[in-house]
Amino acid sequence: MSDLKxxxxxxxxxxxxxxxxxxxxxxxxxxxxxxxxELDKVSVEYRYQLQVEDAHLVSEFPIVVFxxxxxxxxxxxxxxxxxxxxxxxxxxxxxxxPETVLYLAETLFSKKPEAYILAIEGENWDLGECLSxxxxxxxxxxxxxxxxxxxxxxxxxxxxxxxxxxxx
Amino acid sequence: MTRKITIDPVTRVEGHGRVTxxxxxxxxxxxxxxxxVEFRGFERFIQGHPYWEAPVLVQRLCGICPVSHHLAAAKAxxxxxxxxxxxxxxxxxxxxxLMHFGQLFQSHALHFFYLASxxxxxxxxxxAEKRNVIAVAAEHRELAIQGIxxxxxxxxIIKAVAxxxxxxxxxxxxxxxxxxxxxxxxxxxxxxxxxxxxxMIAWSQAMVAFMRDYHEKHHKFLDEFAAFPSGHLxxxxxxxxxxxxxxKLRAIDFEGKRTLDDISTDLYQDYFAEGVAQWSYxxxxxxxxxxxxxxxxxxxxxxxxxxxxxxxxxLAEKARQDFIAFTGRKINNSTMxxxxxxxxxxxHSAEVIxxxxxxxxxxxxxxxxxGERRSKGIGIIxxxxxxxxxxxxxxxxxxxxxxxxxxxxxxxxxxMNTAVKWVANNVISRKGHITDGMLNQVEVAIRAxxxxxxxxxxxxxxMPLKAELYNHKGELIDERFKA
Numbered sequence: 341m342s343d344l345k346x347x348x349x350x351x352x353x354x355x356x357x358x359x360x361x362x363x364x365x366x367x368x369x370x371x372x373x374x375x376x377x378e379l380d381k382v383s384v385e386y387r388y389q390l391q392v393e394d395a396h397l398v399s400e401f402p403i404v405v406f407x408x409x410x411x412x413x414x415x416x417x418x419x420x421x422x423x424x425x426x427x428x429x430x431x432x433x434x435x436x437x438p439e440t441v442l443y444l445a446e447t448l449f450s451k452k453p454e455a456y457i458l459a460i461e462g463e464n465w466d467l468g469e470c471l472s473x474x475x476x477x478x479x480x481x482x483x484x485x486x487x488x489x490x491x492x493x494x495x496x497x498x499x500x501x502x503x504x505x506x507x508x
Numbered sequence: 509m510t511r512k513i514t515i516d517p518v519t520r521v522e523g524h525g526r527v528t529x530x531x532x533x534x535x536x537x538x539x540x541x542x543x544x545v546e547f548r549g550f551e552r553f554i555q556g557h558p559y560w561e562a563p564v565l566v567q568r569l570c571g572i573c574p575v576s577h578h579l580a581a582a583k584a585x586x587x588x589x590x591x592x593x594x595x596x597x598x599x600x601x602x603x604x605x606l607m608h609f610g611q612l613f614q615s616h617a618l619h620f621f622y623l624a625s626x627x628x629x630x631x632x633x634x635x636a637e638k639r640n641v642i643a644v645a646a647e648h649r650e651l652a653i654q655g656i657x658x659x660x661x662x663x664x665i666i667k668a669v670a671x672x673x674x675x676x677x678x679x680x681x682x683x684x685x686x687x688x689x690x691x692x693x694x695x696x697x698x699x700x701x702x703x704x705x706x707x708m709i710a711w712s713q714a715m716v717a718f719m720r721d722y723h724e725k726h727h728k729f730l731d732e733f734a735a736f737p738s739g740h741l742x743x744x745x746x747x748x749x750x751x752x753x754x755x756k757l758r759a760i761d762f763e764g765k766r767t768l769d770d771i772s773t774d775l776y777q778d779y780f781a782e783g784v785a786q787w788s789y790x791x792x793x794x795x796x797x798x799x800x801x802x803x804x805x806x807x808x809x810x811x812x813x814x815x816x817x818x819x820x821x822x823l824a825e826k827a828r829q830d831f832i833a834f835t836g837r838k839i840n841n842s843t844m845x846x847x848x849x850x851x852x853x854x855x856h857s858a859e860v861i862x863x864x865x866x867x868x869x870x871x872x873x874x875x876x877x878x879g880e881r882r883s884k885g886i887g888i889i890x891x892x893x894x895x896x897x898x899x900x901x902x903x904x905x906x907x908x909x910x911x912x913x914x915x916x917x918x919x920x921x922x923x924m925n926t927a928v929k930w931v932a933n934n935v936i937s938r939k940g941h942i943t944d945g946m947l948n949q950v951e952v953a954i955r956a957x958x959x960x961x962x963x964x965x966x967x968x969x970x971m972p973l974k975a976e977l978y979n980h981k982g983e984l985i986d987e988r989f990k991a
Contacts, residue, residue, distance in 0.1 A: 392622055392641055393656045393663070427642050440642070447645050448653050 350381035352401040352453075353490075356408040358388055363462025363475035366409040366482075370458070373483065374490055382490060390436045395444030399451035406438045409475070410459040417478030418485065423455040458486055527950055529932045537932040542925045542954065551911045559588050559885075559902045560681050562911075566898065575611035575666055575676075576891035579604055580898040582679030583754070583887025588902055589681040590879020593754040599872030600683040605753050606864045607669045607678050608889065612752065613708070613857040614662025615892035616809075616850050619958045620715065621655025624847055628722060632952050633945035654711050658854075661696075661708050665861060668692045683876035693865050705862045709823065712855040716827050719848045723834065731835070734843035734927040734953040737762030739795070740814040741805035741919060743890045744770060748817030750856070752890040758815045759795060759805050764839045767795055767803075773888035776897060782914065791918045804922035807894025808957060809849035814839050821863070824856035843927050846956045881906075891916050893958050917959040927953035 355371025357364040368386055375384040385397065390406075398404045406423065425446050426439030436444075438457055446452050460482045464472035471479060529540040554565055563581040567574035582604070583593065593601070626639040629648060637643070645652040669688065670676025678684050696705050723730050741759040745751040748758075757776065759768035768779060783792035783800045794803035805811065819825040831848060832838060840849075864870060887898045894916030901910035931950045 393660045396656050396660055443642070444645055444652075444656075448649060448656065 350383075350401070351403045351405065352383045352385065352398065353405045353407060354385045354387055354390070354394070354398075356387045356390060356406060359469055360467060362464040362466050362468055362470065363472050364409050364465055365469065365471065366460040366462055366475055366479055367407040369471070369479060370407045370460070370483065370486070373487065377490065379490065390438060390441050392436060392441075392444060394436070394441045395448060398441055398453050398455070399445040399449035401453050404442075404453045404455045405458055406455070407458045407460070409462040411462065411465075412459075414459060414461045414478075416481060417474075418458065418460045418482035420485065421457050421459070423457045425452065458482060527928055527954075529928075529936060529950075531937075535938050537929075537937040540925070540928050540932040542921075542928050551913055554911045555908050557908050559585055559900060559906050559908055562898075562900055562908065563679050564677060566913075573611070573615060573891055573893070575607055575670070576889060576896055577898070578670075578677070578679060579608055579753070580887045580889045580891070580896045581900075582681075583889065584885035584898045584900050585681045586887070587885035588882055588900065588906075590881055591682045591877050595877055595879060597683060597872065597874040597877055598869045599687060599874055600679075600876070601753075602864055602867055602870050603669055603684050603688060604679060606688075606861065606870065607666055608753050609857045609860045609864070610662045610665030610669070612662075612892050613854060613861065614659045614666070616854045616857070617655055617658040617662060619892075620847065620851060620854070621652065621659070623955055623958070625651070625655070627948070627952050627955070628847070632949050633943075636944055636948070639948065654715075657703055658708060658711060661702060661705075662857075664702060665696065668695065680876060682878055685875065687873055687875060688870040690871065693870070696861075696865055705858065705865060709855070709858045709862065712851070712858045713823060713827075716848070716851045716855055719851050720830065720834070723845075723848060730844040731842055733949075734930045734956070735841055736843075736926050736930055737841050738923055738926070739767055739798075739803070739805035740811035740839070741768070741807050741895055742812040742815040743773075743888070743895065744816050745820070749820040750812055750816035750818070754889070757888070757895070760815055760839065762839060762841050764814075767798060767805075773897075774886050776886065776888065776914075777899075780914070782918075790921050791914070792921050793914050793919050794922075805919060806923045806957075807916050807919040808846065808892075809853050810840060810843075810846040811894065812890060813849045813852065819852070819856050821856050821859035823859055824852055827852045827855055843923075843930075843953060843956045846958075850958070893917055894919055917957070920957045920959060924954050924957050924959060927956070 353371060353374050355367035355369075357367035359365035359368050371384050371386055374382060383401070387394065404423075410419070423438050423442060425443035426437070427443045438455065442453070442455055461474070461478045462472065463474040527540065527542050530538045532538045550566065554562065557565060562585055563578050566577040566581045586592070586596065596604075621644070622641045625644055625648075626634075626641065629644060629651075630638045641652070644655075666676060669684075669686075670678040671686075678686070695701055698704065699707070739759055739761050741757065743751045743755040744758045745755045755773075756770035757768055757773055757779075758766070758770050761767050771779060779795060779797070780793050781796050781800075783794060785792065792800070792804065794800050795805070796803065813819075813828060813831065819828050831840075831845075831852060835842075835845075883903075884901045885899070889896055895914075896916050897912070897914035899910075899912040900908055903909050928950055931953045935949050936946050
């Protein structure tokens with residue numbers, strides 16, 4: 341039953357992607373690692389794509405981190421960026437951007453969570469569950485940046501301060 | 509000059525479709541086609557896999573209706589392990605039904621709120637930037653919140669029984685792998701964490717009332733738009749009740765005369781054949797007895813309302829009676845009434861979910877049954893979009909040697925093409941120019957069938973958007989993109 345309820349007081353991590361399509365599984369792999377840490381303050385969700393109703397989910401958390409693979413070249417192999425609400429609309433019912441989900445959370449539920457996107461550069465998007473060499477390399481780098489911050493949450497009694505997650 | 513208009517793809521449907529409309533030199537519609545041009549291959553590449561993998565693998569056909577494929581495949585694989593639907597334990601049957609109605613509820617809610625409501629709330633001629641769920645959220649906040657909450661409720665049901673909202677696993681050969689707990693049941697009843705099932709029923713009733721009122725106000729348009737006679741196919745229970753999970757197949761013609769008289773789903777091959785067309789990857793199923801031209805049927809909510817004798821939950825049955833009384837016709841051949849029928853099924857699904865949540869057998873521990881191995885299994889269910897068939901054959905080692913899928917949207921292939929022709933003839937023909945509103949009306953006609961083209965073609969890959977206009981020489985003279 342616990343998996344139907346979230347710890348809504350702190351941080352939500354949403355891994356986005358498809359583990360059946362090579363490096364598109366980068367977001368889920370990060371979600372796996374964080375999920376295995378079983379942190380009280382962190383909830384983890386998995387998505388193939390973001391959907392409209394995810395606006396309700398993110399509206400229940402003060403802080404949200406979207407973790408997704410990137411086809412674009414990223415300096416150092418990954419990027420950490422704040423994410424703001426935006427009203428771009430994609431035609432499909434089952435594919436929305438993080439910005440749109442945040443826009444809907446604000447419009448419908450009057451909630452504006454502090455949000456970030458952790459994008460990890462990938463290379464191979466073919467069928468198969470293995471990460472490419474490049475994808476794995478950048479995953480390790482992104483983990484080395486992100487996981488220590490998440491680990492610190494366990495012992496830190498202060499509210500989470502995501503602004504301190506500096507990545508250059 | 510003959511011109512050809514292409515809408516490629518049709519937006520707000522699940523997958524990639526393309527419409528071409530051919531005009532003659534006088535601007536009159538000569539012909540039209542609804543093309544499906546995506547790759548199709550699931551039936552082939554599942555061959556060689558062990559039978560028990562099928563209910564898991566086929567979920568990858570689609571991210572929208574994986575539950576339907578999971579359950580249809582599971583019913584087929586049950587037969588391969590020697591278990592017919594009547595042999596399944598009561599707990600397994602009821603948990604599968606709970607998952608199925610959770611899927612029907614969330615899928616129909618998605619279609620109404622995200623796909624259909626922009627056309628209904630803003631009009632088919634509204635600017636394209638208004639015809640989306642973002643605009644609905646901005647201008648109809650409460651409706652949008654209800655839509656999101658209802659979809660979430662259905663997905664939470666699926667997650668509770670299957671572990672995940674998408675591509676979760678409940679069914680195993682001969683049963684289910686987990687039972688339900690009282691804590692899980694209470695989650696949907698106590699309203700502490702999410703709106704409870706009684707609220708879902710109340711909102712569903714309000715949606716049905718909204719749609720009835722909408723029909724009152726737009727009677728002429730909704731009665732006439734893309735209306736055409738056709739056959740209707742759906743599943744019914746032993747006494748003619750609407751049945752979604754397991755029953756007999758019934759088809760009727762446009763006036764209600766039986767063309768398929770409550771046959772066992774195991775016999776579908778004796779009665780159905782599948783045609784192909786050079787211009788589409790989607791097949792064209794039809795009744796052999798009536799032939800390719802006349803034997804096709806609509807499937808889905810409107811067809812199910814038409815073929816059943818009654819709906820076995822009280823509020824939905826009352827809504828069905830009202831639906832029939834509204835037009836004074838038992839059989840409804842108006843495409844736009846599909847939305848109303850779909851909402852009646854939302855209400856029915858909510859009522860069934862409530863009944864199942866109060867049924868102590870969902871907590872049972874008799875989960876899996878075993879029988880004598882067979883070489884063939886056929887599973888047919890009523891998916892949100894209509895009758896869905898999974899058929900597998902296996903060798904002595906249990907490896908799949910044959911797979912045939914007849915997906916709901918393929919049954920509606922002819923119906924969608926006929927609807928497109930109606931719009932082409934009545935809206936575009938002889939107008940001398942093409943507006944965005946006209947093109948949207950083509951899409952409105954298709955969207956009423958809630959097609960899932962990913963399922964129908966077992967598509968892979970990305971789905972770009974494009975519209976093209978050709979002259980009588982086949983020369984491209986205009987094009988539109990939607991992305």
